[in-house]
Amino acid sequence: MWGSLQAPDKAPGTYGFTSGTGQAPQNPQNSTEKKMQTMKKKYQIIFATGNRGKIREIKAILAGSSTPGAEIEVLSMKEAGVEADPDENGADFEDNALIKAQAVYDLLRSRPAPEDTVRIVMSDDSGLVIDALGGAPGVHSARYMGYDTDYRLRMEHILDLLQDVPEEKRTARFVAAVGAILPDGSPRVLRDTMEGRIGHSIAGENGFGYDPFFYLPQYGMTSAEISPEEKNRISHRGKALRRMLRELGLLT
Secondary structure: OOOEEEOOOOOOOEEEEOOOOOOOOOOOHHHHHHHHHHHOOOOEEEEEEOOHHHHHHHHHHOOOOOOOEEEEEEEEEOOOOOOOOOOOOOOOOOEEEEEHHHHHHHHOOOOOOOOOEEEEEEEEEEEEHHHHHHHHHHHHHHOOOOOOOOOOHHHHHHHHHOOOOHHHOOEEEEEEEEEEOOOOOOEEEEHHHEEEEEEOOOOOOOOOOOHHHHHEEEOOOEOOOOOHHHOOOOOOHHHHHHHHHHHHOOOO
């Protein structure tokens, strides 16, 4: 299996895997990454999700986000002809992101990428962390109150729980961990956040999930009320994806 998980000093929130010795490698760029950056120009990113809102947002974030000369194709699991529903039983967002990416990578082992293409399997695990609720719903965000519970009902329930919580204690953040499995099977994972507060009502038609009650003080509105383009620029998922592309040398 994988070795120990530790964060390099230069990039807080970024996790690499060591060989189990506890020593960080002298050269963090392995041969696979060097080949990706110097030999190949076509990249196929298969994102391990079946969430249509999420894959739409991911494609928008990645559109045009590449180094000159690099052609990046983004496919959902369905578009790649893959079905996977692994048990997301990790202790944190990072664990769950890699569980999903690894499951899809394993399914694709018998279907090699075209000769001139580097295939990378990515996944994210994201959720809402509310300080006044001790970090809930956290890693359980997608199944809070049950998998099939409508998000509006979830938000209304949380608003009831926070009805007596003052403004300064309604702090919250969206967290996204993005995991990647490279062609040689080596994993990468990192996280980023979008800070805000839980509002007092549900507002906005953009976004999905908990966006309509996640209030952004700098905009004076929820993350479902700002434009999709602006949300992609500042969102937890957008920042984490762009950081991952930079880690892999696919974004300058």
